[in-house]
Each structure stands twice: as C-alpha cells, then as structure tokens.
Amino acid sequence: MNNTYYGKLIFELSQEGRCGYTLPKNELKEFELSALPSQLLRVNEPELPQVDELTVVRHYTNMSNNNFGVDTGFYPLGSCTMKYNPKIDEEIAAHRDFAVLHPWQPIDTVQGALAVYHGLQESLSEIAGMSEFTLNPFAGAHGELTGLMVMRSYHMSRGDDKRVKVIVPDSAHGTNPASAAVCGLEVVQVKSLPDGTVDVEDLRPLLDDTVAGMMMTNPNTLGIFEQRIAEIAALVHDCGGLMYYDGANLNPLLGRCRPGDLGFDIMHINLHKTFSTPHGGGGPGSGPVGVRQGLEQFLPNPRVTKNDEGFYDINFTDESLGSISGFLGNFGVILRAYAYILTLGCENLKMVGPLATLNANYVKESLKDCYELPIEGVCKHEFVFDGLKDKSSGVTTLDVAKRLLDYGFHAPTIYFPLLFHQALMIEPTENESRETLDGFIEVMRTIACEAHDNPDMVKGAPHHTPVRRLDDTQAALHPIVTFKELAQ
Amino acid sequence: MSKIIEGLYYSESHEYVRVEGEFGYIGITDYAQHELGNVVYVDMPEVDDEVEAGEDFGAVESVKAASDLISPVSGVVVEVNAALEDEPGLVNKDAFENWIIKVKLSDPGELDDLMTAETYKALIGE
C-alpha cells in the first residue's frame, strides 16, 4: 500500500481519438449494422473514456496502491474471516479447460466441470454433516435466502401454510431479518442472556405451530459457543420448526464439530470465508446451502447428480423450490474452494478451527487489561471488546479503529454486534503468525496509552493514510454517484 | 436537554402531533432528532395517502441509522413538508417548527391515547 493518494478518475485521462484495444478485421462487411431500423439504435454514444493501454494499466495500478488487502497486512475484520487466499487457487480458477465452457454445452462435454461441482458438494456435506449441498447461491446472504426458501418449501409441501414466523436472536446480523422478509417470513426476536447466548426461557413461549424455524450462528456473533444448542434444536423441532445454521462463523468448528450433528436441518457456508476464496472487494462470493436427509428435493434447480456409471447430469425438478440463479452459481469460486480443500486435505483441515481459535484467545487474553471484555471465558474464532477500558478520554471505538490504520493494520469490525455501544470485533485467522499477533497487540496497547495521553491526536486519526476521515454526511445528503454528476 | 413543547400530543415512538382545528401536524420530537444525528433524508407519503394510528408512514434517515415514522393518529395526508426534500437537516434545526406531514384527523378521540408534554418528559427521563 502506498500512502500517496492517487485520486484521478479514468474519465479525466480521456482524449478524443485514443484507443486501448485491437480486434480482428471484419471479414463480413457486406452485412452492416446500420441496416437496423434507426429507431432501434441508440441516439447518443455512451461517454466512455478514450485511453491507450498503458494509461489504463498505470491508472488501475496506481489505484490499487491505495487499497489494503490480506496480502498487504493483518486484516482482523470480525465475522469476515479474512484468510490468506492461496495463489494456486487463482491458477486453477483461470484454467482454460474450465474458463471457456458455455453453461449449455452438451452434457458430455462438461463432465470435468460437473465433477468439480459434485466433488465440492460432497466434500462440504462431509465437513458440515449434511446430506447434500447446492452450490448455486452467489453469496452468504443469497444462501441464507435460499435456505429459508427450502424451509418454506418443506412446510408448504406438507400443506402447512400457517408457519410464517422465523425466530432470530436479537444479536443476529441485520441480513438475517432482511432475508426472512424477502422470503415472505415474519421475524420474531428472541432475547440474549448477558453472556450473549440465546435465552432459552424467552424462546419457549415463542414456539407454536406458526413457527417455520429458527436461524442461528454457532458460535454466535460474540464468538461464544451456544452450549444449549441441542436443547434449543429439540424445542424447535418439537414445535414442528426447522433449524437454520448461518455459516458465517463456521471456521472455528472445522475439525471439531459439524452443524449437522448439532441438530441443524439447513445451513449455508460462505466459501469466501471458511474456504478461503478471495473476497474481491466485496464479491464474487459463494454461499452453498446444505440440507439434512429428507430435504434434498427442495434444493434449487438445477441440481448436479451422478449416476452409477459415474456420469454427471444437470436436473430440473418440480419439487425443487425453483431457480435462484441463472446457472450453477459462481463456478470460478467453486473451483477455488475445491482446490483449497484438496490442498489442505483432511489432516490440515482439522487444524483450521483449533488454530483460528487459539489465535483469537491469545489476542483476547493479551489485551483484556486495556480493553473492556464484556464476556470472560474461552471464545471461539472471534471476540468482542466493548471499547477501551478507560473511557474517560472520550476516545471511541471509531477512533481506535482509525488509529489502527495509521499503524498499518486493517480495523476490526466496529459497532457490531449492537449488544454493546462500543463493539470492537476481532477475528485473527489461523494463517496469522504469533509475531503478527504480537505486533497487533503491541499497537493496540500503544493506542490505549495514546488515548490517555493524547486523546485529540487519536480522535483525529488516521494521519498517515492516503486520505483522512471522510465527510459521509455530505455524501448522503447530496448523493453524487456518477462522473457526469461530479462534472456538473 | 431536549426541548419539549406544552400543548402537543406525544407518542412513545417519539412523534408529536400539533392540533389545529380538524388538522394535525406530525413530526419527530427534538429528543428523537438528537438521538438520530444529522438527518440526511425524510421519506414522506404523498398527499391523499391515508395514515393509520400505530402504522408507519415513512422514515427518517441519518448517515448510519434509520427510523420508521409511526403515525400517532389516523387520517388523510393533506400536505407534506416539501422543504424537507431539499433540506432534511431542518429537522435537526428545529424539529417542532419543521413538521413532516399535515393530516386531516379522522378520529380526534385517538389523541386521548397519546402523552402530554409532562408524561413524555418523564418517558425520556428529563
């Protein structure tokens, strides 16, 4: 990362008449596009930039220098599982034998691609303790929506139309209720106990024959394992509901625990978290959805199946909830995740959870004298501080986060979960060395001292990044979202 | 300390109604605007829309928060405060002066279910 700000836009580098491409000569000029009726053609040409190739390369290279990624430095963004993204996975994803396949090619010409899909599907089933996965959903939120559609399809298939409620812990991420609403379900919140786990006594009276199911993460958003999960699952099952596992926090369970064995019926996994496909600035991700035995028929169309002769096929069925994607999901991401699982193998996959958990506990124990730890005890892959222990200086979590940027670290997730006012959610993954963690711990301690000795300096942070704090009120009051608006 | 005006009716979700004849001016309280921070957008209904007591009729947004507007009374919208379209920050300047919608009350009896300035003051702990 470069601290000199590169703020130009490609449009500002444009000169009429420049060009950045070459194409073969049109051999068939006797058929001219201008023969199309003029009322079907665009009147104004799109005002796209006109730039030469080197200008384009330098522009985006300079721009990338103002970005921070996992390859740049420590990225302890809670709940996002910012692992190292192995380079071999990129190489496999670019493999020409896969990259040039059209999705509707004859089925016998795509057997290798379908084998990849099926192979990953089976690997995830084994890791999660589920019967079958669909890899069609494009992201975690999309998987969540798909999983809830499975839940509703199951109830509707039994003619049980009154089940419209889905129970969500009050500590859950906002996406859970949003997914439920998009799926036509009503959200009912269940309270958390002071230790952040589900209040089973508050849950009991909510359970009746209008409950479609319950959504949970485990460990929860505070990194605490829900010890009463078996009891909760039994209660929900007894009232006829299904248990949904939000796989956002699956990483610490790798090698140790399977959602299917905890009583969950439906779940999604974020391949971009647990299986290390790159986050790409926000996507493309992948959110496979797994189900226990008896629910497979509701998975979205199309499904990839394998017959006894080892031949793969793509199937559409009427029992399915329907299609939630154009084809078979983000296949390029599926390739990467499969390469990751094969690279680690069973002997290394089982170490992922314990080492990620060790790293989180190490950071927590090393900082809890300077930062407020609301919940004592062993955490899983992440934990939450409620701001600085000494809040007298007025330095907030936002200030601490911004000051971390000055020291070359990405900030943790801040102000989530909403259970605490100054939440600072830290997730170091299994790939981080003790030296990296020690460096982070030292900086966090330094910032705590700075907050005491020179609070104004911390409140003005960051000081050494390419740009300083931004005016986001102005951005929201008068949104300027295109170059044309900016140029006006 | 938040400003509270005598003679208005207040709801638990921090809206107020100022009654003038058969009309009510609905807005959010000074306490509510303070909690929300800089208001960047007010989502308002259209004239002639019906609003119902206890139902939302719009939302106010700040940069990092949003709050539904719950109507304290039922009626028909006869005017929306168009000034808020261009300058939503007026709500922060003076929440009581800058009402959000003007409603023709369909059931003035509903006003009895709302709080007086005194009771509202106790609610927000001031």
Place this chain on the structure above:
Amino acid sequence: MSYKFFPHTEGDVRAMLERCGLRSLDDLYGDIPSELQLHRDYALPEAMSEVEVRRFFDTLGSLNRTMTCFAGAGTYDHYTPSVVHDILRRSEFLTSYTPYQAEISQGTLQYIFEYQSMMAELTGMEVSNASMYDGATATAEAMMMAVAAGKKRNRVLVSAALNPMLVRVIDTYAKFHGVTVEMIEQEDGVTSRADFEKKVTQPDVAGVIVGIPNFFGIVEDYTGWADICHENKALLIMTCVASTLGVLKTPGEWGADIAVGDGQSLGIPMSFGGPGVGFLCTSKKLIRKMPGRIVGATHDMDGKRTFVLTLQAREQHIRREKATSNICSNQSLMALFVTVYMALMGKKGLREVNEMGYSGAHYLADRLVKSGKFTLAYPDKPFLNEFVVRTDLDIDALQQECAEEGIHAGIRVGADSLLLCVTEMRTKDEIDNLVELLTH
C-alpha cells in the same frame, strides 16, 4: 504440525496456550459437550501438493471439451483484453473486502464509482448501484424494487419473449415474496403490444419486464411503452445484454425506470456460467429504493476529493426486515472487470464488437436460409447477433455431429428451432464450417 498455511511452531502453540491459561488445543473446545464433537477425521482425501493439485485439475479439465461457441442465451463468448486479467490479479483488489474503511480502500471505492458512471452511460440511466450477483437475480431484485416503490401494488407483468432462465428466477423470488407474475403473450417472436396494453391497466400492476434484445435475439420496438406504463403507475423494467447497449437504443432512451441485466457480455469469460456481474440502474428519483451498495463522491478533512459507501441507511444491516433487499455485498471484482474492459474498449470498441457480431450473425443466417434447409423463425424481425432458425432436419443429430467436430451449434429452443449466436470471436472460416456441417 508444520504446514505452509499454518505458521505456528510447537513452541508458539505452547506459549500461546499458556497465556490463555490452557494446557491443550482440546481445552479451547472444553465448552462444547463431548457428544456434539466430532471424534474422527473427515472422510476426505489427504493433503495434495501443488503438483498433485495441478494434475488433479488437469485430469478433470481433460474431461471437458472446449468448443467453438455459437451459443448465447445469456452467456456470450467475447474477447477479453489481457490487461483485464492482469489488473484483476492485483492482490490489493483481489484480497480486500467491502470498503468499510474508506481511508484505506480508495482503490475499490474509486473503481466502483467509475463502474457506476460507465453503467449509467451504457444504459442511458441516471444512476447505477455498485453491482449485483448476476443478470437473473438483478432482474428479480428490480421486480421487488418496483413492488416496494408501488406501495400496495404487487403484480408484475413479464414478457413471454424473455429468456426462460430469467423467468425461472423471477418466478422463484415472486413466489416467496408474495408477488403475482403474469406473462404478456409473445406474438411472432415479440412481446404482444395488445396484450401488454390490456394487462397493464389492472390497478395492482407495479412493473413490466421486457428484454433488450429478447430471448430470440430480436430487437423489439418499445416506442410508447414507457408512457403507457407511467399512465398506469407501473414501472418499466428492461433486462438487457450489456454489450448490445453499445449500439442499441438504451433503456434510458426508451424511458424505462429500471435497467438491469448481466455484464458478462462485456468480456467476462463464460466460466461455465459464473461469475458474471449483475447491474441495476435507475433514475435519481428512485435511488433510495434501489437495492445494493452505492458509492458516492465526497471529500476528506483535508478537502481531497474522495469516495465512500453512501445511502447505507436504506440497506439491510440498518433497515433489517424493512430493507428492500437482503443483498449486502456486490460482485465487486467483476465490476472492476467490466470497468477495465470498458476503459480499454471505449465507445468505439463496443461499437466494433457489435458490428462484427451483426455481420457474422447475418452472414450465418443468410447462408443457412440460402441452403434451403433452414428458414428464419421470425423473418421480418430485426436482430443483432442472435437469431432463431427453423428446420425439418433432426436438430439433436446435427448438434451431436457438430459437437464431435468441437462446435457448440447453438441451443435448441423448440422441436424444430435452433437459437444461434455469433460474436466477434468467430471467423468466417468457422462460420462456413458450421454451415457445411448443418447443411451438407
């Protein structure tokens, strides 16, 4: 324990456990009841070296057949400039996440701003979001947006000439979201205007969805459609093949309210159907009803022009169940892909790509018709680079024969109909070869 992705030495583990007051890694899981724990290894293969991983995927890759592509139907074989791949591999872009910390994410924020600007230009709309999953889900999101904007209206009219792949996804979202989907009949390959005019007057119609081009490759004439929609308080949604908007009349020019589609045709490899990139553009008036992320321009404390995620208060993490959509990310890296593509190609390159597709497709159609064995399914309808032919020949057998020669001879769209597509990637020789195989 030494492994390339785990830096922990045995000494590290011991020291770290000690700081936590624990004796073994098992103690980290002491809170999980033993009967819920997995007391065995996964039934998965052992670790592979890089050499073995490469060999594994080479072997599977050899089970695929890379073909000369004459198929479209939503996924198109276009040219990718080598620069694009090179930029996308930059790990500062690849290994970052959503730009929450704007001070160290200007790279991502800036290219999303450029992406939004370019997509707005391409579609002729005022604003664009930061991208969506794919064209099908973007269309379904547009449907939900129209329903949200239409308050109590919850019927959506969908052209029967739309790609069935889109209709399937629209149907699924509609079923669960409580939206009624009604098809507008297609007549001679185009959306029936009479049926549209009749159905749009229903009082609960929130939106009308049509395609540019439609599933049969036809460029339909939507003159007057936007006015009719608006007279009936419905939004006009156009779902488009992005690349064709380089030359075709844009949703903005037709007066549409929402433009959606997939950007895959802007040079993204077909990659067995994904990742592509969904886009959603609309008018400034509807910006707060728009799902997904949006980047806006602002300035920092020192007055530098900068970019930031904006209008977040309408999104799911704040509005929760009141949000229009549950989407909480974008297809960022693929947005960068099409941004770099459009930067290189410019308006001139996009025009040339379309001209070549037009020439090739019309040459192919002309030769097939002249053979006497094929007819155009919709002879008087204009098309760009995709079209349907009819024949009495056995289409399955013909396709099989072509497949043996390494040619993907289009997509069968009925007992006697074949949907064919030609892009700038196809040479005259390849087209001649296809004609030979289909008509010999």
